[in-house]
Amino acid sequence: MKIAKKSAAAKRGARAGVDIATTKPGTPGGVFMRQFWICAHRSEDLTAGRAKPIKIMSENFTLYRGASGKAHCIDSACPHRLAQMHLGWVEGDDIRCVYHGWKFDGSGQCVEQPAEEAGFARKVRIRAYPCEEYLGMIWVYFGEGAPPGFPPFPRRETPGLVQTWNVEQVPCNYLQSFENSMDEVHVAFTHAPGGSHANLSRDLPIISAREEDWGLLRFGARATGKVRQTLHYAPNVTRVIVPPVAGMEGVGGWPEIYFSFTPVDDENHVWFITSHVEVEGEALEAYRAQREKYERQLAGAKTSVALANELMAGEHYYADVRHPDLAIVQDIAVQAGQGRIADRGRERLGRSDAGIIAWRKILTRELKLIAAGKKPKAWKSPPAEVVPTLGF
Numbered sequence: 528m529k530i531a532k533k534s535a536a537a538k539r540g541a542r543a544g545v546d547i548a549t550t551k552p553g554t555p556g557g558v559f560m561r562q563f564w565i566c567a568h569r570s571e572d573l574t575a576g577r578a579k580p581i582k583i584m585s586e587n588f589t590l591y592r593g594a595s596g597k598a599h600c601i602d603s604a605c606p607h608r609l610a611q612m613h614l615g616w617v618e619g620d621d622i623r624c625v626y627h628g629w630k631f632d633g634s635g636q637c638v639e640q641p642a643e644e645a646g647f648a649r650k651v652r653i654r655a656y657p658c659e660e661y662l663g664m665i666w667v668y669f670g671e672g673a674p675p676g677f678p679p680f681p682r683r684e685t686p687g688l689v690q691t692w693n694v695e696q697v698p699c700n701y702l703q704s705f706e707n708s709m710d711e712v713h714v715a716f717t718h719a720p721g722g723s724h725a726n727l728s729r730d731l732p733i734i735s736a737r738e739e740d741w742g743l744l745r746f747g748a749r750a751t752g753k754v755r756q757t758l759h760y761a762p763n764v765t766r767v768i769v770p771p772v773a774g775m776e777g778v779g780g781w782p783e784i785y786f787s788f789t790p791v792d793d794e795n796h797v798w799f800i801t802s803h804v805e806v807e808g809e810a811l812e813a814y815r816a817q818r819e820k821y822e823r824q825l826a827g828a829k830t831s832v833a834l835a836n837e838l839m840a841g842e843h844y845y846a847d848v849r850h851p852d853l854a855i856v857q858d859i860a861v862q863a864g865q866g867r868i869a870d871r872g873r874e875r876l877g878r879s880d881a882g883i884i885a886w887r888k889i890l891t892r893e894l895k896l897i898a899a900g901k902k903p904k905a906w907k908s909p910p911a912e913v914v915p916t917l918g919f
């Protein structure tokens with residue numbers, strides 16, 4: 528296995544001896560991430576019979592949905608003359624290159640070459656990657672060998688509405704957002720007290736964390752004796768109960784969300800979010816009506832990242848900003864404001880950072896094993912009975 532050279536940013540903050548921020552192919556971080564299913568696209572955004580380009584972990588791919596409805600992921604370039612495959616067209620569950628008409632099936636096998644000799648097609652393949660769909664998202668396995676079991680984690684088997692949120696394009700390294708999801712104390716300050724997170728701001732929790740076979744289980748113990756429990760599935764998914772978005776406080780209660788922080792490259796990532804709200808009957812209808820109102824407000828507002836960029840540029844006073852997804856705007860501004868790749872060598876971590884410290888130790892350990900050519904941890908499927916709790 529060839530390991531890529533460290534970046535300048537990695538050298539600046541390389542106390543651990545490995546670059547924990549990179550997911551580029553060939554790096555220890557890239558090898559680590561490619562052991563898992565990665566959330567790559569929102570299902571509703573991929574129409575049957577269409578192909579589109581995606582970039583995940585600094586690599587380009589073509590994602591398409593066949594006539595059967597199944598999603599397929601292949602390398603971005605045709606193996607003939609390297610034309611972009613997403614420019615071509617979908618035929619059934621196959622895809623044909625726009626350049627010379629070479630056609631490939633969903634497994635990557637070339638099945639037709641209009642201008643070539645018979646038999647040549649069977650010698651040609653494009654790399655294909657296993658795809659599955661779950662919780663309104665398309666998941667892809669980009670690693671070597673057989674993928675791990677699917678789905679990558681269980682969802683709560685209780686009545687309610689499962690729906691996807693807007694996809695957020697965030698201009699910084701994925702790990703900054705994943706680590707933020709492990710930081711329960713920030714909500715009392717980043718998300719102004721008195722707003723959606725008021726109940727979480729009543730007193731500051733004591734944070735602890737425990738490594739599990741599937742990732743990290745984090746606890747926020749409050750003075751009342753109640754404990755908020757949050758799950759962080761390896762390598763980049765957080766499962767947590769959060770306050771409802773603005774205007775939704777009176778219907779449905781607090782949703783449980785599944786939050787995937789997917790690297791585009793080392794300086795950009797995407798937030799894919801699915802929520803589960805426990806509502807039925809009349810309550811469900813009231814929730815849907817209020818949700819439609821919220822979505823209309825969201826459609827008329829600036830994008831979260833655009834407003835966050837304006838905040839980072841000093842164009843607004845932080846406390847004055849209002850937005851339907853205010854907590855998302857605030858999180859993007861704080862996380863991307865650390866720089867495209869945070870220089871962790873300059874940080875001073877404290878007791879409240881126990882979850883972040885625990886995950887960095889796990890990640891550093893795993894990357895060192897990979898760098899040394901040793902066998903990393905054998906991660907297991909998460910148990911269904913371990914779920915997040917509200918804790919107040």
